[in-house]
Amino acid sequence: MAEKTVYIETYGCQMNFADSEVVGSILGNAGYTVSDTIGEADFVLINTCAIRDNAEQRIRKRVRELKASQSRRPQLRIGILGCMAERLQSQLMVEEENVSFVVGPDSYRKLPEILQQVAKGRKMAETELSTTETYADIEPVRMGGNGISAYISIMRGCQNYCAYCVVPYTRGRERSRDPETIVAEAKALYHNGYKEVTLLGQNVNSYNFNGVGFPELMAMVAEVSPRMRVRFATSHPKDLSDSLLQTMAAHDNICRCVHLPVQSGSNRMLKLMNRHYTAEWYLDRIDAIKRYVPDCSITTDVIAGFCTETEEDHQATLEMFRRVRYDYAYMFKFSMRPDTYAAKHLQDDIPDEIKTRRLEEIIALQGQIALENNRLEIGKEYEVLVEGPSHRSDAQYFGRNSQNKVLVFDRHDVQPGQYVKVRVTDCTAATLKGELIQ
Numbered sequence: 001m002a003e004k005t006v007y008i009e010t011y012g013c014q015m016n017f018a019d020s021e022v023v024g025s026i027l028g029n030a031g032y033t034v035s036d037t038i039g040e041a042d043f044v045l046i047n048t049c050a051i052r053d054n055a056e057q058r059i060r061k062r063v064r065e066l067k068a069s070q071s072r073r074p075q076l077r078i079g080i081l082g083c084m085a086e087r088l089q090s091q092l093m094v095e096e097e098n099v100s101f102v103v104g105p106d107s108y109r110k111l112p113e114i115l116q117q118v119a120k121g122r123k124m125a126e127t128e129l130s131t132t133e134t135y136a137d138i139e140p141v142r143m144g145g146n147g148i149s150a151y152i153s154i155m156r157g158c159q160n161y162c163a164y165c166v167v168p169y170t171r172g173r174e175r176s177r178d179p180e181t182i183v184a185e186a187k188a189l190y191h192n193g194y195k196e197v198t199l200l201g202q203n204v205n206s207y208n209f210n211g212v213g214f215p216e217l218m219a220m221v222a223e224v225s226p227r228m229r230v231r232f233a234t235s236h237p238k239d240l241s242d243s244l245l246q247t248m249a250a251h252d253n254i255c256r257c258v259h260l261p262v263q264s265g266s267n268r269m270l271k272l273m274n275r276h277y278t279a280e281w282y283l284d285r286i287d288a289i290k291r292y293v294p295d296c297s298i299t300t301d302v303i304a305g306f307c308t309e310t311e312e313d314h315q316a317t318l319e320m321f322r323r324v325r326y327d328y329a330y331m332f333k334f335s336m337r338p339d340t341y342a343a344k345h346l347q348d349d350i351p352d353e354i355k356t357r358r359l360e361e362i363i364a365l366q367g368q369i370a371l372e373n374n375r376l377e378i379g380k381e382y383e384v385l386v387e388g389p390s391h392r393s394d395a396q397y398f399g400r401n402s403q404n405k406v407l408v409f410d411r412h413d414v415q416p417g418q419y420v421k422v423r424v425t426d427c428t429a430a431t432l433k434g435e436l437i438q
C-alpha cells in the first residue's frame with residue numbers, strides 16, 4: 001500500500017506550533033509522509049486553540065470549509081487535535097459530523113494507531129490528560145520554520161487557574177521536562193545551523209525538574225553557544241525572580257526581552273482574576289527588570305472587560321500602560337469560557353460595546369507608546385539576526401534585535417541566519433528601519 005500523507009494545520013499559541021512538530025515527528029516515524037500542502041493529503045489534522053470563543057469559531061468555519069475537499073476526495077479524514085479537542089472531546093464529532101477523530105494534547109503518541117483505525121472507517125476520541133507526558137524523547141520535525149529560529153517546549157500544562165482561562169482544563173497539570181533532553185535538543189539545533197531557540201511553557205518561571213529551576217535551565221541552554229540566542233515565554237509576574245534576571249544579565253545571548261502579561265492594572269480585577277499579584281508587585285518586578293537588564297524590552301497581554309470591570313478599573317489598566325510603556329502588547333476582549341471559575345461564579349456583565357470601546361482605548365494608547373518608544377531608538381545600533389526578505393520588498397531584509405524588535409534594512413549581500421550590525425534611521429509603531437553598518 002502506498003504511504004499515506006498527513007497535512008497539519010496549526011492555530012493558537014507557540015506551544016501548539018511546537019506540539020505540531022512533535023506530531024509531525026511521531027507520524028513521520030510511523031511511516032506517514034508529512035506534507036506542507038493539503039493537496040494529496042489522506043488526513044488533515046487541525047491543531048486547535050480554545051482560548052477565546054472567536055478562536056473556536058474560526059476553527060469550526062475551517063472544518064466546514066473542508067467539506068468541499070472531502071466531497072472531491074472521499075478518503076480524506078479530518079481530525080481535531082489540541083485544546084478544542086480536549087475541551088469538547090467526542091461531542092465535537094457530533095457537532096461537526098465531518099470530523100473523524102479527536103485527540104487531546106497528551107495523546108499524540110497514539111496517533112499512528114488512531115489513524116489506522118480511522119482509515120478503516122472508525123471514529124475515535126482520545127482525550128485523557130497525563131501528569132507525566134512531556135514528549136521529552138521525541139525530536140520534533142521543524143515544519144514551516146525558517147531554519148534559523150526554533151521553539152523548544154520545556155514544560156506542559158498549567159495549574160494557576162486564572163479565573164478567565166481555559167488552559168488548565170485543556171492542558172492539564174503542570175509538569176517539567178528533563179533538562180538534559182532540553183539541552184540536547186538545543187545542541188542539535190545549533191549543530192543544524194539554528195541561531196535562536198525559544199523555551200516555551202505557560203509559566204516558565206515555575207519550571208522545576210528534580211531541583212533544577214528555570215534560571216539554572218536558562219544558563220545551561222545559554223552556554224550551548226554564545227552565538228545562539230535564547231528567548232523564553234511566558235513569565236507569570238508572581239514568579240519572576242531576581243535570580244532569573246541575574247542569569248539574563250550574566251549571558252549576553254539571553255535576549256533582552258521579557259513578556260510579562262499584566263491582564264489588568266486594577267488590584268480588584270487582579271484579585272478576581274486570581275492572578276496572585278497586585279499592581280504594586282507588578283511595578284516592582286518591572287523596576288527589577290530595568291535594574292538588572294537596563295536595555296530590556298517589556299511586552300504584555302491584557303484583557304478588557306472582565307466580569308464586573310468598572311470604568312475606574314479600566315482607567316487603572318490605562319495608567320499601568322502609561323507607567324510601564326510596553327514595547328508591544330497583545331490586547332484582548334474578555335471572552336467567557338466554559339468550565340472556568342468565571343463561568344461558574346461570575347457574570348459576563350460588561351456589554352460588548354463597552355468591552356470594544358475599552359479595548360480600542362488600550363490599543364490607541366499602546367500604539368502611541370510603541371511609536372514613541374521606537375522614536376527613541378533612532379540613531380542606536382543593534383546586532384540583528386537576519387531572518388529573510390522583508391514582506392514589503394525583495395530589495396530589503398528583515399531581522400530582529402535582542403529586544404525582539406523587527407528591523408528592516410537594504411539587502412546588500414547578507415544571508416538569512418547571519419548576524420549584522422544595523423543603525424536605526426526611521427520607524428513606525430511596529431517596525432524599525434535602518435542601514436547596515438558592517
Ligand code: SAH
Pocket residue numbers: 051052164165166167201202203234235236261263301302303332333334335336337
Ligand atoms: N500562560 C500565559 C498566557 C496564556 S493565554 C500567561 O499566563 O501569561 C494568552 C493570553 O490570552 C493571556 O495572557 C490572556 O491575556 C488571554 N486570555 C486568556 N483567556 C482569555 C479569555 N477568556 N478572554 C480573553 N483573553 C484571554
Ligand code: SF4
Pocket residue numbers: 158159160161162165166167168202203236
Ligand atoms: Fe491561563 Fe493563567 Fe495558566 Fe496563563 S497562568 S495559562 S493565563 S491559567
Ligand code: F3S
Pocket residue numbers: 011012013014015016048049050051082083166167170171
Ligand atoms: Fe490556545 Fe491551548 Fe495555546 S487554548 S493559547 S492553544 S494552550
